[in-house]
Amino acid sequence: MGATTETGFGWATPVLSYAMACVGSALGLRCTVRALDASGRSKRNWLLTAAVSIGAGIWTMHFIAMLGFAVTGTEIRYAVSLTLLSLLIPILLTWVGMLIVGYGRSRALSLGLGGAVTGFGVVAMHYTGMAAMRLNASLDYNIGTVALSVLIAVAAATAALWAGLTIRGPVAAIGASMIMGVAVTAMHYTGMRAAEVSVATQTVASGNVPSGGATAMAFILPMIVCLGSTLFLTSAFVALSPTGRQPRDADESDDDDAPTPHGARPVAERQGSHA
Numbered sequence: 577m578g579a580t581t582e583t584g585f586g587w588a589t590p591v592l593s594y595a596m597a598c599v600g601s602a603l604g605l606r607c608t609v610r611a612l613d614a615s616g617r618s619k620r621n622w623l624l625t626a627a628v629s630i631g632a633g634i635w636t637m638h639f640i641a642m643l644g645f646a647v648t649g650t651e652i653r654y655a656v657s658l659t660l661l662s663l664l665i666p667i668l669l670t671w672v673g674m675l676i677v678g679y680g681r682s683r684a685l686s687l688g689l690g691g692a693v694t695g696f697g698v699v700a701m702h703y704t705g706m707a708a709m710r711l712n713a714s715l716d717y718n719i720g721t722v723a724l725s726v727l728i729a730v731a732a733a734t735a736a737l738w739a740g741l742t743i744r745g746p747v748a749a750i751g752a753s754m755i756m757g758v759a760v761t762a763m764h765y766t767g768m769r770a771a772e773v774s775v776a777t778q779t780v781a782s783g784n785v786p787s788g789g790a791t792a793m794a795f796i797l798p799m800i801v802c803l804g805s806t807l808f809l810t811s812a813f814v815a816l817s818p819t820g821r822q823p824r825d826a827d828e829s830d831d832d833d834a835p836t837p838h839g840a841r842p843v844a845e846r847q848g849s850h851a
Contacts, residue, residue, distance in 0.1 A: 580773055581646050582765065589644030590761075593637045596804060597760040600633010601736060602753035603811050604670075608740030609749075610814070611678055623674040629810060630736070631667030634698055634760055636803045638662075638705055639796050641764055649775045650712040653789030654796060658708035662701050663799075669697025670733075677737050687741070691734025698729040698760070702767045710789035713775040721770035725763050732759035 582590070607626035611619050639659075645652070673694030680686025702725070706715070739752040790796075 580648070580771075582641065582644055582768060586644075589641055593641040593764070594757050594761045596633055596640060596807070597637040598753045598757035599807050599811065600630050600637070601756035601760065602749060603633065603807060603814060604630035604736065605740050605743065605749050605753060605756075606814050608674065608678075608737075609744060611674075612741065619678065623678050624671055625810070625814075626740070627671035627674050628667050629807060630694075631665075631670045631697070631701075632663070632803050633807060634666050635663045635701060635705075636800055636807070637760060638702060638764055639792075639800055641761075641768075642705070643792055643796065643800075645768070647711060647713060647773050647775060651786060651791075653710040653786050653791055655708045655710060655789050656795060658704060659795070659799075662704040662708060665704060666697045666701040669700065670694050673697070673733065673737065677741065683741070687734055687737055690737050692730055694733035694737065695726070695730030698733060698763065699726050699767075702729075702764060706767070706771065708789075710786040711773075712786050713773050716772045716774070718770045718772060721766060725767040725770060728759065728763040728766055732756060732763060735759065 604626045607622050607629060611622035611626065614622055673690040676690035676693065677686045680690070703722075709715070736752075736756050739749075739756070743749050743752050
């Protein structure tokens with residue numbers, strides 16, 4: 577077994593990863609609330625923004641935490657293609673989960689199905705990101721701990737979707753996002769606990785650098801900075817954007833069905849009376 581640590585930079589990476597999980601969750605919840613007050617194209621756009629926010633927030637949380645992950649005797653690099661795939665997976669599956677909840681007729685069924693899809697997106701992101709690691713060691717998993725991480729992810733995703741449907745006030749949303757941050761972070765570190773790293777003796781002695789892949793500082797860190805900045809800017813945009821029910825899209829409006837004031841006749845009828 578290789579000696580591993582999650583705090584290669586002290587408590588900086590766990591604290592920052594938790595903060596990003598909270599930011600992504602809070603932004604996703606606020607966008608979901610806006611989606612429920614909208615319709616048509618506006619609703620779809622808000623749901624997509626919520627999915628991008630949650631997916632990018634979880635991905636950023638994961639790789640900030642991975643910056644502090646180290647294995648004695650081998651350097652860690654990351655396959656670029658798999659790392660990018662691990663970003664797209666949670667965004668896509670979270671969007672599917674959002675669509676299920678946003679357009680489902682049965683609230684209980686929509687929450688269950690949407691939570692499962694979103695939760696598996698979180699799990700797929702985590703283990704795809706782990707598969708992207710390149711190190712001179714073998715990586716195995718404890719099945720029981722992996723199953724626990726899946727349960728935590730599905731429960732956290734379901735709770736997040738429920739909060740998006742239920743919680744309206746900003747103070748309550750902040751509290752819900754902090755709880756969601758705990759759940760998402762717990763899923764990550766549970767998944768990391770499931771990993772069992774075995775480093776060969778000759779690798780420890782030689783300290784060989786793994787072939788292929790990019791270093792975390794050269795590839796992962798710039799992506800974290802870009803995504804983190806985007807999330808904070810989007811948070812400011814959502815906070816400053818007007819609230820309340822949005823008007824329907826032009827392709828969904830029907831002026832003929834618009835109500836008229838009490839006692840007033842439609843324009844066409846008034847014109848006909850003067851003919």
